[in-house]
Amino acid sequence: MSKIKKVVSLVTSLAMAGAVTAGLTGCGDSKGEDTLLWYVFGDKPADLDTVLAKANEIIEPEIGMKLDMQYIDSASYTSKMKNIMAAHEKYDLAFTGFVNPYQEAVALGGLYDITDLVKETGLDKEMPDFYLDSASVDGRIYGIPNVQVVSNPVSICMDKSLAEEIGVDMKAIEDAAQNAKNFEDVKAYSVLLDDLFAKVHAARPDLYVMNPTYDLLIDPFYEQVVSETYIRKDGSSDEIVIDMETEEGKFSAEKLNEWFNKGYIRNDISSTGTAVASNEEWRKIAVRSTTWKPGQDAYDVERYGEEQVYAKLCKPYVGRTSALATMTSVGADSKHPKEAVELLKLMNTNKELFNIICWGIEGTHYTVADNGHIAEVENSGYNGIGQNAWRFGNQFNALLLENQEDDTWEKTEQMNNDAIKSKMLGFVPNTDVITNELANITNVADEYKAKREFGTIEVSKWDKEYADKLDKAGIHKVRDELQKQYDEFLNK
Amino acid sequence: MKKRKRITVRDMQLYSLCIIPMILVFIFNYMPMVGLIIAFKNYKFNLGMFRSQWVGFSNFEFFIKSDVFFQLVRNTLLNNFAFIVFGVMSSVIVAVLLFELTNRNATKIFQTILITPHFLSWVVVAYIVNAILNVNYGYLNQLLGLFGVDAVDWYAKPNAWPPILTLTFIWKNVGMDSVVYYAALMGIDTALFEAAEVDGANKLKRTLHIVIPSLVPLITILTILKIGNIFRADFGLFYTVTQDGASGNLYSTTNVIDTYIFRSFKENASGNSYGLTAAVGLLQSVVGMILVIATNAASKKVDKELGLF
Numbered sequence: 124m125s126k127i128k129k130v131v132s133l134v135t136s137l138a139m140a141g142a143v144t145a146g147l148t149g150c151g152d153s154k155g156e157d158t159l160l161w162y163v164f165g166d167k168p169a170d171l172d173t174v175l176a177k178a179n180e181i182i183e184p185e186i187g188m189k190l191d192m193q194y195i196d197s198a199s200y201t202s203k204m205k206n207i208m209a210a211h212e213k214y215d216l217a218f219t220g221f222v223n224p225y226q227e228a229v230a231l232g233g234l235y236d237i238t239d240l241v242k243e244t245g246l247d248k249e250m251p252d253f254y255l256d257s258a259s260v261d262g263r264i265y266g267i268p269n270v271q272v273v274s275n276p277v278s279i280c281m282d283k284s285l286a287e288e289i290g291v292d293m294k295a296i297e298d299a300a301q302n303a304k305n306f307e308d309v310k311a312y313s314v315l316l317d318d319l320f321a322k323v324h325a326a327r328p329d330l331y332v333m334n335p336t337y338d339l340l341i342d343p344f345y346e347q348v349v350s351e352t353y354i355r356k357d358g359s360s361d362e363i364v365i366d367m368e369t370e371e372g373k374f375s376a377e378k379l380n381e382w383f384n385k386g387y388i389r390n391d392i393s394s395t396g397t398a399v400a401s402n403e404e405w406r407k408i409a410v411r412s413t414t415w416k417p418g419q420d421a422y423d424v425e426r427y428g429e430e431q432v433y434a435k436l437c438k439p440y441v442g443r444t445s446a447l448a449t450m451t452s453v454g455a456d457s458k459h460p461k462e463a464v465e466l467l468k469l470m471n472t473n474k475e476l477f478n479i480i481c482w483g484i485e486g487t488h489y490t491v492a493d494n495g496h497i498a499e500v501e502n503s504g505y506n507g508i509g510q511n512a513w514r515f516g517n518q519f520n521a522l523l524l525e526n527q528e529d530d531t532w533e534k535t536e537q538m539n540n541d542a543i544k545s546k547m548l549g550f551v552p553n554t555d556v557i558t559n560e561l562a563n564i565t566n567v568a569d570e571y572k573a574k575r576e577f578g579t580i581e582v583s584k585w586d587k588e589y590a591d592k593l594d595k596a597g598i599h600k601v602r603d604e605l606q607k608q609y610d611e612f613l614n615k
Numbered sequence: 616m617k618k619r620k621r622i623t624v625r626d627m628q629l630y631s632l633c634i635i636p637m638i639l640v641f642i643f644n645y646m647p648m649v650g651l652i653i654a655f656k657n658y659k660f661n662l663g664m665f666r667s668q669w670v671g672f673s674n675f676e677f678f679i680k681s682d683v684f685f686q687l688v689r690n691t692l693l694n695n696f697a698f699i700v701f702g703v704m705s706s707v708i709v710a711v712l713l714f715e716l717t718n719r720n721a722t723k724i725f726q727t728i729l730i731t732p733h734f735l736s737w738v739v740v741a742y743i744v745n746a747i748l749n750v751n752y753g754y755l756n757q758l759l760g761l762f763g764v765d766a767v768d769w770y771a772k773p774n775a776w777p778p779i780l781t782l783t784f785i786w787k788n789v790g791m792d793s794v795v796y797y798a799a800l801m802g803i804d805t806a807l808f809e810a811a812e813v814d815g816a817n818k819l820k821r822t823l824h825i826v827i828p829s830l831v832p833l834i835t836i837l838t839i840l841k842i843g844n845i846f847r848a849d850f851g852l853f854y855t856v857t858q859d860g861a862s863g864n865l866y867s868t869t870n871v872i873d874t875y876i877f878r879s880f881k882e883n884a885s886g887n888s889y890g891l892t893a894a895v896g897l898l899q900s901v902v903g904m905i906l907v908i909a910t911n912a913a914s915k916k917v918d919k920e921l922g923l924f
Contacts (some may be wrong), residue, residue, distance in 0.1 A: 131699040208660045209889075231658035231889070391750050394858040455661045554761055558887045559677035565882050566875070573862035579771055580864070595682045 158189045159463055161216040163514050164200035164223075164526055170504030174483050182475045186465045192480075197222060201506040205290075207454075208233035214454040215463040218514055219266050221448045226260065228452065230554070234265040240464040241267070249471045250517070251540065256549040257446040266452030267467050271518035271533045273446050273544030274439035275414035276392070277342045279333075280423065280431040281323070285409065289322040292333055297434040300343050300406055304357070313340060313378060322386050323409045330409040332387035334398030335577055337412040340375035341366070343436035346443065346545055348609075349552055350564045351593065358546050361613060363606045367575070367590060376586070379578025393573040395565045402426070417534035420524050439542035443550060449513040470516035477520045481509035489522075496523045550612045557604050560597030567592045634863030639907040674887070674894035683875065692869040695845045696851075697781045703838060705789050710796035711826055715818075726797075737851030744783060744856050770861035773868040780869065783856055784849070792837075800826060835914050835921045843907035846874045846899045872899050905908050 168174075171192065179189045179359055195203050204223040207214060208231065219225040228234050241247050247255055254268040279296070285291060296319065299312040308612070316339060316493075320332045333339075345353040351366045366372040382388055392398055399405055406427060415435050423431045450469075453463045470477055482489045482497060483505035489497045499506055512521035519532040528534075554561060571589050575577045622630075649664070654674055656667040678684060710727065716722045732740070748769040756766040769775055774795045777796045784908050803825065809860075811821050848871035872895065915922035 210662070211663070232661035236751075390768065391770070393768070393861040393864050394745065394749070396859055398861050559673070559681075559891070562677065562879055562888070562891055563681045563683070566879065568864040569878060569882070570860075570866040570870070573771070573864040577862065579768075592682055 126136040143525045157187070158191045159215040159459060159466055160213075161190060161192045161466075162204065162214055163192060163194055163218045163516065164197040165194050165508075165511070166196060168483075168505045168508055170483060170488065172486070174479060174505055174614040177484050178476055179471065182469065182480070183465065185469055185473075186462050188459065188462050188466075190466065195328045204228075205231075205233075207610065211456045212469055213456045213458055215457045215459055216451055216453060216467070219247045219452045220269075225258070225266055225447045225450050225452065226444075226551075229260050229265045233455050235455050235457055235460050235463075236263050236265060237267075237453050237460065238262075238264045238512070241459055242498065243461075244464050246464060246471065247470040249468065253441060253544060253548050254446045257443065258450065260551045261553070265551055266450040267471070268446040269451060269513045269516055269518065270451040270471075271449060271513040272416045272539060273448070274539050275416045276340075276435045276437045276439050277337045277412070278433050278435045279339070279410050279414040279416075280433045281410050282427065283430040283432050285323070285327065286432045289326045291319050291322060293432045293434040297436065298597055300434070300436040301438060303344065305358075306374070309340060309371055310374070311342065313374070319410065320382065320385075324385065324387060327409055328407045329484055331389045331398070331407055333382065333410045334408045334412055335379060335382075335392075336398055337381075337414075337438065338576070339377060339412055340371055340374055344371060345369075346440075346547070348443075348547070348605055349554065350427060350561055350601065351568055351598060352605055354547065356543070356545070358543075361546070361609065363602055363609060365593070365602055367586065367593075373582070373586070376578065376582045379576070380580070381578070382536050383578035388577060392577045393579050398577075417538060418527055420529070439538045441539065441542045441544045441548065443545050445545075451516070467516070471520070474520045477512075477516050478509075478522050480515050481512045481521050483508070494529070496525045496527065496529075498525050546613070547609070550609060552605055552608050557597070557601045560601050563596035564593060564598055564601065567596045622840065651893065651897055653889055654897045656890055657887050658889040659765075659797060660892075668812075670890065674890045675898060677891055678895050678898065683870070684872060685874050686873050690868060690871075691846060691848050694777055694780060694869075695848060697777060698784050699838060699841045699845070701781055701836060702785055702788060702792065703841075705785050706792035707796055707827075707830060707834065708791040709789055710800060710830075711822060713793065713797050714800045714826070726790065726794070729793065731790070732787045733791045735787070737855045740783060740787060740852075741855040741858065743774065744779070745858065748779075771859060771864045773865045776857065776865055776868050780852060780856065784852060795837065796830055796833065799830055803829050832921060839907065839910045839922075842910045843903055845906060846872065847901045850874060850877065 130238070155313075171194070175190060175192060182188070182190050190373060200218075200222045201224070204217060207217075208228065219222065219228055225234075243578065246267060250268065250270050254270060254273075255264060258266055258268055279290075279293075281293075296312070296315045299308070299315050303309050303312050319407070324332050341353070344356055345364075346356050348354055348363055351365050353366055353369070353372075354363050367376065379388070383390075383392075389395070389398060399408065411427075415433055419433075420431065451467055453460050457463055470480070482499070483503065485491065487500065488503040488505040489499050489509075491497050499509075509521055510524075512518045519536055521532075523531060524528070540559070566592050567589070568575075570592075574582075574585050575589070653664060653667075655671060656664075657670050658664070658667045662668075676769050704769075713722055713725060718724070718801045724781050735743075743755070748756075749769070750756060750766050752769040753766075755769070760766065769779070807825050808821060811825060816824070848874040852909060853869055853871045853878065854874050857865050860869055860874065876892045879895075880888050911924060
């Protein structure tokens with residue numbers, strides 16, 4: 124009898140072991156076959172389900188499927204999407220761009236080739252050509268840019284009261300920068316910056332004078348190609364150059380170090396890794412380097428607590444990858460790519476649907492004022508979504524908030540269309556042959572970040588070593604390869 | 616006549632107890648090893664692990680030929696070597712000192728104080744270190760200020776960091792490590808001490824001739840285990856405590872294989888970050904395994920009893 128007992132106990136323990144393993148593998152997908160799954164980044168709004176139900180009243184009759192939206196917090200969005208792609212999860216749409224980088228996802232084979240579907244559905248007619256040109260990789264398209272501002276010029280801004288107090292002429296700086304044709308002009312412009320910074324430092328020693336978020340002596344004049352290689356924005360030369368080998372690059376590094384030593388830049392920047400670690404810290408900076416776009420003024424008053432004066436350091440410019448910052452792509456393993464693209468088209472054409480996703484339900488989540496602008500209902504469970512309408516589609520279709528000017532979108536569109544277009548638009552370097560070099564260069568550039576970008580250490584102490592390491596990492600091979608490909612592109 | 620060995624029901628019961636751990640080890644330690652083939656491939660999501668293109672050893676070549684290879688190996692080895700040497704020394708000393716304490720309450724208090732840091736995450740430790748070293752309001756710089764010395768931006772001084780990291784590492788780990796040695800000391804036959812006392816040995820003599828020798832086997836085993844991991848750096852320590860290598864300023868002494876893998880994986884947009892980092896990880900493991908076997912063999916040469924296996 125006891126033998127039987129033992130056998131029973133053995134069988135039970137085996138069954139338990141089996142259950143454990145079954146439990147480990149038994150986490151399947153519960154959503155139905157008729158649902159499109161869309162990943163976006165951000166914090167999930169409480170009322171998402173209600174809003175989606177409302178949106179599905181429009182979506183379902185049009186494409187015969189329902190939409191389910193999943194929010195992933197922005198800090199882990201990139202890495203989670205990588206895992207999702209690597210695990211071959213059958214999602215349909217996902218945000219790609221400045222998080223979950225588009226070109227990287229394409230290179231890793233994580234996105235669906237929607238070139239034909241875009242033509243089939245006519246989605247390509249819904250936006251200016253240069254958007255899709257930017258998105259094409261070897262002539263194929265793996266994502267649709269979410270139309271928004273793509274031409275914002277690098278700028279500096281400061282509190283109007285402070286500018287008046289120290290008597291600074293922002294227009295002169297703007298003109299000097301915008302009209303700079305050569306290195307001598309850049310030097311002359313840097314003298315104006317020196318003067319501005321010195322005055323600010325004397326008047327407000329309690330503030331950091333500037334933040335080196337943008338390189339004021341490089342970014343207005345050069346566009347990044349790949350890694351540490353640049354090309355002139357004014358189109359005067361088709362030569363691809365290496366940052367520290369240009370006169371401006373070296374000069375900029377020296378200037379940054381000078382500014383750092385004079386106490387213009389926060390002195391603990393190498394350990395914080397950034398000049399502005401939180402939104403509050405913007406107010407600790409006197410001359411803020413940022414970008415400008417129509418409607419910026421109203422936005423900045425709230426952000427900085429005071430009216431701002433601006434100097435736009437270059438003319439509006441659409442770079443090679445500007446349109447790739449905010450996109451929506453179809454997952455490589457999607458079972459319904461056609462429906463997914465149809466939904467994208469719907470989001471880009473149907474203003475009602477788009478604004479439901481952006482702002483929620485009228486009356487519940489927002490109210491319409493007399494001038495047609497809207498105000499969010501506080502704590503409605505769907506706040507702060509529409510401000511970033513570029514997460515979901517064409518931002519120009521979004522309803523305007525109360526304090527935005529009527530023609531914000533027209534002005535933005537105008538700026539985009541009138542902007543100087545990079546000669547590199549549509550040029551997508553094939554990096555397969557220089558993968559290892561690029562990886563090495565990235566590591567070297569990382570190592571010198573505090574020195575090159577923040578100016579923490581005297582240039583003569585590291586520039587030769589840096590150039591040497593970059594050379595060993597293969598920067599010249601990369602430059603030559605890019606130049607070869609770019610020349611071929613130009614000759615086409 | 617010897618009975619033929621048969622697996623009895625009793626044996627089966629014992630074996631069945633092993634089943635769950637064995638399945639877990641199989642699932643989590645052996646099955647993922649299939650993924651090592653990524654190190655030899657140009658991995659693409661849409662092609663998957665098996666259909667991605669083979670690239671031979673080119674992923675390894677990238678790492679070994681790169682300028683950074685020497686820096687990484689040197690930093691990883693030297694920093695870890697310092698951690699092992701000073702770490703073992705300090706935990707043995709702490710254990711001996713605790714052993715000398717006769718007051719039970721005092722022992723408990725000291726142990727608690729020493730072990731507490733072990734439960735802090737590296738992120739918290741990073742902020743504590745920052746509170747000491749920050750250029751504007753760090754304690755150390757304020758202290759230097761009292762003596763009229765200008766504030767030093769420690770996060771821009773790579774040479775200061777091997778000692779800083781070693782101190783931080785010891786501070787965090789010494790309590791936990793010394794517990795093991797302390798336990799071993801408790802097991803020493805007290806008759807030995809009594810005999811020594813009768814023979815007139817003083818405290819130092821007793822420590823040198825009874826306490827230390829009885830710890831040697833344990834020290835050897837723990838050191839072997841640590842040397843096996845010498846190619847694995849503590850990521851939390853090297854990444855967070857240095858504030859991500861303080862934007863590159865500290866790489867020359869604190870960039871180690873693990874932080875390098877992390878950064879390459881995070882930033883390499885060139886398309887083969889999976890293959891490249893898998894190759895570096897595999898290399899790290901293989902070298903680690905060779906080191907374990909070598910140290911084990913070496914210590915067995917010295918004394919047959921000392922080896923771990």
